Amino acid sequence: MLQELSPMQKRFDALTCFVIKRPIAVFLIAVLLGGFGVWRAGELKISQDLKKLIPDDYPSVVQLEKLSERVGSQSEFIIEIRSPNRDANIKYGTQIAEKLRIMDNAFQFVEFRREVDWFSDNALLFVPVYKLLDLRRQVIAKIRKEVSSEVVETIDDETPKPTEQNEQSEVEDPWELDDETIKKRYGRAYDVPQEYIETDDGEVLVVRGRPIKGTTDVAFTNQIMKRVRTLLKEQQPSNFHPEMIVAIRGEYEERSGQVASIKDELLGSSLYALAMLLVVLGIHFKRLRAIPLILLPLILSILTTVGVTTLLFNELNLVTAFIFVVLLGLGIDFGIHILARYEYERLRGASQEEAIRITGAVTGLDVSMGALTTVAMFSLFPIADFRGFSQFGKVACIGVSLALIFNLMVLPALIILIERVRAWQPRQWLKMESSDAPPSQRRGLAATMVVLSILLAAFSLWKAPAINFEYDFTKLGRISEKSAAKGPDKQDYADAIGRPDYGPAMALADTADDGRRLEDILRGLRLMTDDQIEQWTGRTLSSDELKKNNPDPELLAKLAASILDDPDADEDDEDDDPFAKRYEDPFKSLIEEVVAKKLEPETQRVVEKFSKDELFNMRYLVWKHLSLWSFVPSRQKEKLRIIKDMKRRVDAKFGDFSDESKNKVKRLRRYLKVKQAVSMEGVPVWVRNRWTDSEGIYGRHAILWNRGAKADYNDAKRLYEYLFTVDVGSKQKHEVKLAANYFVLPEIMDTLMRDGPRVLGAAMIAIFLCLMIMFRSLRLVILILVPLTTAVAWLAGLFWLLEWKLNLYNVITFSLIVGMGVDDGIHMVSRWLEDGCSSVDKTVRETGSAVFLTTLTTCIGFGGLLFARHVGLNTLGWTAAVGMMLCLIASMTTLPALLILLGKKKD
Incomplete structure (x- = not known):
């Protein structure tokens, strides 16, 4: 066998001989690299901020950065104080507010008791x-x-x-x-703020503050949550009233919980996957040594990837965060194929060195070809603007390459070192007899299998256009457990501050004059009645568009x-x-x-400035607004x-x-x-403070509460088109842009839709070219791609049948499905060629069992996500598991059937 090696196989044989001579050195170097990864792992951060998925120069990201620099965080830190005694609530709240105001590096301002006489004195001016x-x-x-x-x-x-x-x-x-x-x-x-932020019954009071950093800074969020919890505990609420309950609410509490929940889900699924992998590997190879032989090189390669990644990136985005799960699936594939081939060679009577060399030269080349096509695919991901692809592709190229190197070198080294302690023993149950069915019967069955596969794939592709994308991100979060009902009369902090039914956006003007002009436009829209909007736009309002503000x-x-x-x-x-x-x-x-019913002066100017379409949509989308200029009637x-x-x-x-x-x-x-x-200077100081930016200038920004589901792409896109940029100039163009996290969503989805087909097309071309270079036969390349193309078509049919949707989480699993599908095809076809194109049974028995095990172990790796309480992670797990099982089915049925039909022809 070693004498019949091709020139390329001889190069892999030389690498294997190097490992055989220096197994200890190879293993120690691998451990050192893994240790480097462990040392650097603490530096790796994962950002859940959606704006990290697109380039920094995209308009929505530029505005968010501008907002952060000029205004700082707009997220509110809320402390809910609940007891039957209002006076006790006020006393405790006053004490907490004073402590929070002097807390270092924590809050921009803290709000509890407010001076409101000015609003009453000027009440009629706001009518x-x-x-x-x-x-x-x-x-x-x-x-x-x-x-x-x-x-x-x-x-x-x-x-x-x-x-x-x-x-x-x-x-x-x-x-x-x-x-x-x-x-x-x-x-x-006219809306006078209350002296205290409280519910109507006075049982709930709120202390509200604005931290110096937003919730996207996870470390700061966890730190401030810990500091405030400690403070609340030290103040001992029970000393103020025995029934007093104090709790942190709002965005910071939610973000802290979200981060913890995702970490718990990933940790739980990882432990589950690890336990199942240990069991499956031990049972399949019927020897405990198979567990460290496969998992140790894989773990060391992933740790090394972590270390290298920290040198290239400060943090990973939401999509790239799952790269290590993908690397687990691809990396374990390499190890299983190599170890399985070694086992079969030893079973045939080869010595340790001979078995390692044959495995390294033959299977090592096959594994490398699969890895090369995968790396070629991922190497094209960085051409995308969508960083979910570009960053993912870079890390994947590094991870797959390292996984290949570690399996080609560390795994043989471990085999040698372990067998020095305990010799290898054959597993006689591996021997299987070939099929005794007549050739004609087998060919008929194979033809039937191929026809059924083609028909099923064709039907699935016919239904593929009916598959939808999940544009509503609220449906991809954590599955909330139903809490105990509050009861119809029991109120909470949201009743005190006003339930956030409409997400706010911040308008950022370059000058205070532009801020005033924006206020005039928004005020003109607000003063426009339903009758007037129908009259001036020629459109009839639907029931959900009616504001019912006609006089x-x-x-x-x-x-x-x-x-x-x-x-x-x-x-x-x-x-x-x-x-x-x-x-x-x-x-x-x-x-x-x-x-x-004459138009108000501000409304008249708005009507003259904007088109009918802009007027209609802007008037509907802006539910209400507030700026410092709103306090000047x-x-x-x-x-x-x-x-x-x-x-x-x-x-x-x-x-x-x-x-x-x-x-x-x-x-x-x-x-x-x-x-x-009322003049700007006459507005109360505490109000002006809320509208003063980091440069000490007030009146340059406004808050808009807009209609629509902000986590739904379609609503967010409508908001983006009509409100993201507002021209406030009279003669010359003066643009005021809005900043909000939900404006990132349309740019993410538009970028994903534009880059997705482009990257996918380029990746498939790269894979095809790599396979053509390796096998130099169009027929063989088509055979290799059969498991992938068939499985993807079937998966589309299942998506339609089960009414599944694509989303930002499960879309990344298709890269793993492509990698696994091509890899399965390469191993099956290469083994068939190695046996002279005459023994499909042997190919399915030996290589097919390895393909089965790689699929099973990878599915186990994603298995923990199948039961996750996070919908996005759950869909990721199901898509990956089902897709890879379909690759396995195609590899074990459709591809062997084609090989049987082509078996008599020379390749």
């Missing part, structure tokens, strides 16, 4: 003009009622009639005005009627009334403008005139009110004291 006019109408009507005959009032008071009209009048009583009434009656244009028709009718009514007329004593003279209402033109000049008019009327008639009315009207008079317009 829309048409609602302020309606309030004026109510005030005039109320004054007339108050100055009417005391006898009539007395009768009315003594004989109240609980009619619907009286109830409505009570609701609209302008004397009964307070912060909550203004908020309820006049909508979101109340009844309110408009009352305002219209008030134009015909002299507001200064009095039913009594015109001579004594300083307002008795009849004048035209000074606000007549303003009221007519409102009744005619619009149309203050008109509003101050209306407020001044109401104040004049109330002050003039105050002496005619009853004592009860005088006490009530004090609430309204407080809101009517405002005399001057």
